[in-house]
Amino acid sequence: xxxxxxxxxxxxHGSFYQPESSDAVSTLGLFGFLEAYRDGLDALVKMSKGAxxxxxxxxxxxxxxTHAAHYYHLTGDATFVEKQTPTYVSYCRKFQRxxxxxPHGLLEKQRHGGAPSNKELxxxx
Numbered sequence: 001x002x003x004x005x006x007x008x009x010x011x012x013h014g015s016f017y018q019p020e021s022s023d024a025v026s027t028l029g030l031f032g033f034l035e036a037y038r039d040g041l042d043a044l045v046k047m048s049k050g051a052x053x054x055x056x057x058x059x060x061x062x063x064x065x066t067h068a069a070h071y072y073h074l075t076g077d078a079t080f081v082e083k084q085t086p087t088y089v090s091y092c093r094k095f096q097r098x099x100x101x102x103p104h105g106l107l108e109k110q111r112h113g114g115a116p117s118n119k120e121l122x123x124x125x
Contacts, residue, residue, distance in 0.1 A: 018049075018060045022067040029074055038080050041067055045084055058098075058110050061091040 025040030041064075048060055065088060072081050081088070098107045 018044075018056070018063040019067075021047075022063050026067055026070055029071060034075055034077075037071060038075075038077070041071055041080065042084075045087055056111055058095070058107050061094065064088075065091060 021044055025037050029037030045064055049056060068081055095107060099105050
């Protein structure tokens, strides 16, 4: 399954969710399946629940950066990080622009996950 949320359900087959998908492939790495770990992270770098979405893009980027660091510290394999460096630099630049634009030096406000809150469901947000 690697990064997939489920293989059985037609609704979720082939779907991914952060951080569950990255956590799943990192667990493979902890059990010694390092190639599966690297390949899973590589696939996830290209995936997003909505490019430019204010819903959870910072969260997704942070998860991808964190898991790349974990992979490197576990394996010492810098080639994966080097391959993804242009993407990771773009994430960091987005963070940097948000921090510079905020009067308190914070990232822009976003929902943590992809599911709407009760307030949003009820039209109160």
